[in-house]
Amino acid sequence: MQTSIKSILAAVALLLTISSPALAGQLDRIRTDNVVRVCHWPAYYAISFYNSKSNKLEGIDIGLAQELATDLGVELKFVKTSFATFIKDIQADKCDIAMFGVGITEARAKHLDYSAPYLRSDIYAIVTKTHPTLKTWDDMDREGHILVVQKGTFMEDAASAFKNASVLSVVKFQQREKEVRSGRADAFLTDYPYGKKILVTYEWAKLLEPSAPFHNTEYAYAINKGDPEWLAYINGFVQRIKADGRLKKHAEANGLMPIAILD
16 A cells, blocks of 8 residues: 555655756746746846837847847846846746856855856955045055945955955945945956946046955846756856857957956
8 A cells, every 4th residue: 555655655756856947947847838037137238238218138149149049049138137136036936047247256146146257356445536445445444444345245255355445235236336435435346348348337436456356256147046947058158158159259249358268
C-alpha cells in the first residue's frame, strides 16, 4: 500500500513538473508568452536612460535588451525599476531579467544569479569646482565631509571604506546632485557612466578619480535564483555578443569602451 501511494505521489510530482510554466522556468514562459520582460532603471546615463528630449530609452543595455529579444525571437517589454527595488521585482516575477548595469556584490548574490560580466568600473566622486577642501580623491575621508550615495547601489557598500567622513544614502532621482550643488553634502559617489553624464550636464561639476584602484566592480545581468536553464541561456548570450562584436558596437555607441569587458 505504501509503495502504491509513493508511486502515485511521484506521478503527480512529475505531472506538475511537466505542466507548470513556473516550474518549467522563465525560458519556457518567455517562449510561450512570446515576450521577454526586462527590468531597467531609466536614470542611468549610457546604460538605460530615458532621454526626455527624444522621448526614447537609450544606452548600452537598451540596445542589448533588443538584441536579446531578437535572439530569443520574442517581443521586448521594459519594466521600470530601481536599484532599491529591483531584487523584489525579480522575485515577484515582474520581470525575467535585470539589464541596467547591475554591479555584482555578495549581498545581491544571496538573492540573485548573475551572468558573466560585461562591464567593469571603479568609483568616482562628483564635487563642485569651487569646493574649498575637496581638491583630490585623497581629501575625501575627512571629518565633517558628507558623502552621498544612491540607496541600493554598490556605492553604499564601497562607502564603508571611509572611516572619517559621514555617508548619506538617498533614494530620489537626482537627489545626489542636489545635495552636493546646494552645499548640504560635499561629494557624491558614482561610477564611470553616470560620472560622464554629470560632466556633460552640469557646469558646476568636477570629477575626482581615485589615486589608486578603490572599488572596481563588475557589472552583469541578474535573474532570479534557481533557474539554471535561463542562466545558461543568458551566459550564452553574453558570450555571443562578445564574440560577434555586438557588445563592442553598443559600447562604442554609448562611450563605454573604457569599461567594456570584451573577452
